[in-house]
Amino acid sequence: MSLKKSILDLRKRKKKVQQGGGEKAIERQVSMGKLTARERIQALCDKDSFIEYDLFVEHEARGFGMEKKELHGDGVIIGTGSIYGSPVCVFAQDFTVAGGSLGLMHARKITKIMDHALKMRVPLIGINDSGGARIQEGVNSLAGYGEIFYRNTLASGVIPQISVILGPCAGGAVYSPALTDFVFVVDKISKMFITGPSVIKTVLGEDISMEELGGARVHAETTGNAHFFAESEKECFDQIKKLMSFIPWNNETKSRTFPPKPPKVKGKIESLIPSDPKQPYDIRDVIRAVVDSSDFFEIQELWAANIVIGFGRLNGETVGFVANQPLVLAGVLDVDSSDKAARFIRFCDAFNIPIITLEDMPGYLPGVDQEHAGVIRHGAKILYAYSEATVPKITVILRKAYGGGYIAMNSRHLGADFMVAWPTAEIAVMGPEGAANIIFKREIESADNPEDMRKKKVQEYKDKFANPYVAAAKGYIDAVIEPSETRKLILHAIEVSASKEAMRPKKKHGIPPF
Amino acid sequence: MAKKFKDLVDFQVLSLKYKTRLTKKFESRKGYEPPNPNQILSYIPGTIVEIFVKKGSKVMEGTPLLILEAMKMRNKIIMPFDGKIASIHVTKGVMIPKNELMITIE
Numbered sequence: 001m002s003l004k005k006s007i008l009d010l011r012k013r014k015k016k017v018q019q020g021g022g023e024k025a026i027e028r029q030v031s032m033g034k035l036t037a038r039e040r041i042q043a044l045c046d047k048d049s050f051i052e053y054d055l056f057v058e059h060e061a062r063g064f065g066m067e068k069k070e071l072h073g074d075g076v077i078i079g080t081g082s083i084y085g086s087p088v089c090v091f092a093q094d095f096t097v098a099g100g101s102l103g104l105m106h107a108r109k110i111t112k113i114m115d116h117a118l119k120m121r122v123p124l125i126g127i128n129d130s131g132g133a134r135i136q137e138g139v140n141s142l143a144g145y146g147e148i149f150y151r152n153t154l155a156s157g158v159i160p161q162i163s164v165i166l167g168p169c170a171g172g173a174v175y176s177p178a179l180t181d182f183v184f185v186v187d188k189i190s191k192m193f194i195t196g197p198s199v200i201k202t203v204l205g206e207d208i209s210m211e212e213l214g215g216a217r218v219h220a221e222t223t224g225n226a227h228f229f230a231e232s233e234k235e236c237f238d239q240i241k242k243l244m245s246f247i248p249w250n251n252e253t254k255s256r257t258f259p260p261k262p263p264k265v266k267g268k269i270e271s272l273i274p275s276d277p278k279q280p281y282d283i284r285d286v287i288r289a290v291v292d293s294s295d296f297f298e299i300q301e302l303w304a305a306n307i308v309i310g311f312g313r314l315n316g317e318t319v320g321f322v323a324n325q326p327l328v329l330a331g332v333l334d335v336d337s338s339d340k341a342a343r344f345i346r347f348c349d350a351f352n353i354p355i356i357t358l359e360d361m362p363g364y365l366p367g368v369d370q371e372h373a374g375v376i377r378h379g380a381k382i383l384y385a386y387s388e389a390t391v392p393k394i395t396v397i398l399r400k401a402y403g404g405g406y407i408a409m410n411s412r413h414l415g416a417d418f419m420v421a422w423p424t425a426e427i428a429v430m431g432p433e434g435a436a437n438i439i440f441k442r443e444i445e446s447a448d449n450p451e452d453m454r455k456k457k458v459q460e461y462k463d464k465f466a467n468p469y470v471a472a473a474k475g476y477i478d479a480v481i482e483p484s485e486t487r488k489l490i491l492h493a494i495e496v497s498a499s500k501e502a503m504r505p506k507k508k509h510g511i512p513p514f
Numbered sequence: 515m516a517k518k519f520k521d522l523v524d525f526q527v528l529s530l531k532y533k534t535r536l537t538k539k540f541e542s543r544k545g546y547e548p549p550n551p552n553q554i555l556s557y558i559p560g561t562i563v564e565i566f567v568k569k570g571s572k573v574m575e576g577t578p579l580l581i582l583e584a585m586k587m588r589n590k591i592i593m594p595f596d597g598k599i600a601s602i603h604v605t606k607g608v609m610i611p612k613n614e615l616m617i618t619i620e
Contacts, residue, residue: 273516278531280519326532327519327534328534328537329525330534336539362527363528365527366527369546372546430528430529434528
């Protein structure tokens with residue numbers, strides 16, 4: 001064969017395989033409102049940056065008529081590309097080829113790109129759209145899943161791992177996304193569950209639709225399995241690109257820096273806060289008043305909204321925010337919000353991102369449901385995560401910092417590097433009403449007018465303790481600042497901690513209260 | 515001026531009441547009810563495949579009352595103490611959810 005001929009032959013071969021499952025299957029994919037795997041990769045990566053590996057891989061399955069079947073690329077596309085010029089490893093399951101089902105070679109391709117990502121220390125993005133295990137390949141599919149989970153775990157905390165759910169992702173397949181750092185879902189397209197509606201119906205008699213059981217909204221709002229919710233695939237890819245701009249390539253590098261920009265929010269930060277401490281405000285307005293360009297990128301916005309987490313930039317450098325949200329459940333800590341914050345803190349710590357904590361919370365949520373759901377164990381996660389973290393840790397106390405919550409929200413006692421409070425801060429073991437009722441119980445009960453006495457004693461306690469100065473007198477907080485000084489102070493704290501070195505005892509790994 | 519927010523409700527944490535919003539999960543949480551030893555509830559969703567007792571019959575502790583089949587297992591539901599069957603709330607062949615009242619005893 002002449003050179004020209006063999007080049008033409010290569011082109012022909014490529015073209016054939018690149019059609020995936022063929023026209024009909026692609027039509028079906030499109031009719032479900034989905035892009036094809038190839039279109040998705042194009043939408044995600046910088047233009048013309050994607051290089052595909054293993055295009056010509058074929059399955060080796062025998063039996064059940066499999067030897068006669070040709071499955072292009074074995075139902076998955078892998079390769080490397082870039083996002084805003086930063087390299088990424090990508091795999092995308094191709095639902096048009098045997099429903100994106102996972103067989104031995106399909107799994108081999110995925111593990112190959114995972115190994116590559118880990119070796120090259122670049123982020124991994126997996127696009128999931130698969131009917132699950134390829135039944136004809138039996139235990140080989142199970143082996144494939146296991147090998148993927150193993151690599152997810154090895155890569156955890158070394159390179160950022162992102163899962164995009166753009167179709168069904170059921171049974172064992174869900175555990176790869178669950179092991180990764182960020183899960184993206186799209187309304188009406190993403191479906192995730194361990195056992196589907198039909199099994200639930202036959203075994204348990206419970207009737208539920210796929211959407212209600214494991215649709216995008218369920219995972220974004222109820223289970224907390226998803227971190228980002230989008231209305232369309234395009235919006236989803238934009239979210240991924242934005243996230244990539246905030247996080248580093250790996251655990252030994254820092255996030256990319258951008259030119260410093262002041263916040264866009266005009267007016268004084270204190271004007272955001274109501275004078276009555278029982279009235280709420282949106283803590284995200286405070287974050288926007290502090291970060292560069294007022295650009296705050298929130299994570300898990302719809303789940304456990306009583307705590308707010310996300311990324312922003314300060315003088316061009318990425319920081320992570322963990323903030324109580326007085327607007328939802330008064331900003332209490334509970335099972336879900338502890339879980340949400342703890343995982344985010346560990347991500348920031350693993351990837352060298354300083355953590356800014358904004359505190360305004362009345363304590364842990366009381367209730368039988370909370371206690372029985374294990375708020376002790378889940379609440380401990382946040383203590384563990386903060387104590388363990390060695391990145392710069394800065395806390396600003398805005399208003400309430402009561403009891404166990406005060407300790408949990410990155411207090412000095414858990415190793416905060418900088419603790420500052422606004423003059424409106426109340427740092428105490430509990431709210432003034434509760435404290436006065438206990439301390440002055442006898443005086444209140446024996447008074448001629450107990451109600452008057454109670455009010456008097458509550459006021460007395462408020463004057464003495466509901467302020468930041470008792471804690472400041474002990475050195476538990478470093479400074480009491482005016483709200484308008486907040487950004488300046490955080491910037492300074494980050495500058496000072498640039499070469500922070502925190503010693504930890506040598507160990508294999510800790511045992512967090514998972 | 516601080517922003518004003520809609521849909522705020524009173525929410526008590528310890529001694530203080532705050533104005534805030536609730537979450538769906540918080541609003542739909544079930545209140546706690548102490549267990550009633552006279553009520554035999556299903557501990558797993560499943561199907562009633564056999565009922566061994568009748569209303570009014572006196573039953574010794576440990577006697578099987580019915581079989582609740584779930585996840586392909588036949589689970590024997592036994593009498594927790596000596597007593598009488600006050601009422602039976604299920605029939606043979608029905609599928610029931612978890613925590614469904616099956617039998618009341620006295």
